[in-house]
Amino acid sequence: MNNRWRLVEVRELPTLALWVLICAVTALVQPKFLTAGVFRSILLWIPLLVVVAMGEMMVMLTRGVDVSVGSMMGLAGMAVGIALRDHPGIGVYGAMVLGIALGATLGAVNGLLIAYGNVPAIVATLGTLGAYRGLVHIVSRGVQVDEYNLPRELGRWSIDGPFGQTLVPWVVVFAILAAAGTLLFLRFTRVGRDIYAIGGNPEAAWLRGIPVRRVTFLVYVLSGLGSGLAGVLYASRFGTINPAAIGSGFELIAISAVVVGGVSVFGGSGTVAGVVLGCLLLGTISTALTVLNIADAWQGTTYGLVILVAVIFDHWMGTRFRKA
């Protein structure tokens, strides 16, 4: 029972160490890195990532993968933008519900294909990655939704927070709620523990009477749900919803955050705190590279290297400690 309350596990310590190292090195080279502005910049960068990574994490805990998250985010975000532009009466919270519901529906399609259609996760979500992105262009007729088409209140979510205009705007609060909800769900519900069990040993989970298909279906729905919420947050933060730009390539960042956050690529182990740490690490790297004037091309390279280091470390940890 004590384990349930432990936030950070051994496997997350290197992520934490790496984060401290990156902050220290950046601050040494560029002392201006340690300012409230940078902190705010990082804090605003990660909410989108956190809500997508929470869903992606649950999928990966079951040994699956969801590469369609960026396209689901794009389709939900575009639908929200069009709805607010053409029917402003639905209001920002109505639009938020719409985005989340649509994301969950798109995720359910993935879930049906994978859990009941027996299509491998990578193939199913690769298919919907293309299909959903195509739909973004179709429903938008290729035209972007501009900030002036959207209510002011939506944009204010990225500036104002529950305590006025502080370091913690509403988008950050939403991300914290999503992470807290995921944490409680995974630790204190039967289904949450089933998710770990399926990833740990699918055959044993089935023999123990865990409804494997139903739980597998559910994690893809949750992944879609998070992506849908991210689409709404994207609209709030950036204003412009461009069919080609929104969520494009986001699957790489989300999967990176999950893997770097210590979730085993073989499923079954990993924590919410670790993934949040992974998101923080990627957000910090992105800001650090910019502040250090390092060319853009290095950003992709750095993400790739960080994933590789994390996976190699994961394997090393596995062979060393899991036997014990």
Place this chain on the structure above:
Amino acid sequence: MFRKLTLLLFLVTGTTSCQKREAASNPGTTSVAAAASGPVRVVYIPKNTGNPYFNGVVAGLEKGCKELGAEFFTTGPANPDATSQIPFIKDQVQRGVNVICISPNSSDALNQVFDDARTRGIKVVTVNTDLVGNESHRDAAVYPCDFDTLGASQIELLGSLIHYEGRFAILSSTTDAPDQNYWIQGMKEALKNSKYTRMELVDIVYGDDKPQKSRTEAEGLLTKYPDLRAILAPTSVGIEQAAKAVEAAGVYPGGANARGRGVVVTGLGTPNQLRRYIKDNIITAVALWSPPDEGYVSAYVAVGLATDKITAQTGNSFDVPGFGRRGFGKNNLVIAGPPLIFTKDNIDQYNF
């Protein structure tokens, strides 16, 4: 300021008109339309679909083609990659259009497909962006305003906003964007003028015309240069994210966290996109030309070339209703009009 620019541009366009040499036939409006046997088919391929800038160009082309009795349609790729337009060009050649108007994504990757189209008698008109160094692969080019002086006019606009004093940075699109790089070169040239000696360009960063990247770069500038006086963003994605960055950080002139006189954001952007920032005093003034006017002039060039009523040759000129005479300059380049400057006082007159 605006008047000065207008005057300057009238002088420039006026000079070209004076050098006019009549084309073989009189390229009047009515004769262009009347000479067309069967409707002329014009297609426009923007850099990418969904970009509001090109929607304005499309509106102008549509209007002009309608007036001239030409058929008009538009199609294009989702992403502005160097080669993404090639299949669209090939499709249109197959369909048998008479004119391909295009805002090319590359100044050299399209040479071959353009040559193929032109051997079949199709006219190729580049709109908004030219094939710099490869002008022989198209028939004519239409620029919305004089790009040779745009960099200098941006520096003058910025100077007037910061009282010709302070450190500033440029937030551009991609590192190899031909237009932005050309304007930046013009900006650097202009800065050598003694009028601007107290203005210092401290950094050039690239947001790749992607919202997230542009935002990260804009915030990075505010971190790296705490005494920054201005961000000059000659791209519509960049200027919007720069505006959002100074708004969120509260460092715009008069903002809660502004140091000294605050960080001024200016550059190029559409009035619809920046209206709220201008009304909220986050941005004071921003420049752009009129995309619908650019499209309208392009329509007259396109249909005129297809019906042989206009010959693309340096020195030739032709009439565009409401615009007066427009001429072909060096490399058969046509300039649609002067840049516009949007401020609180005039922004409500524009809707694009």
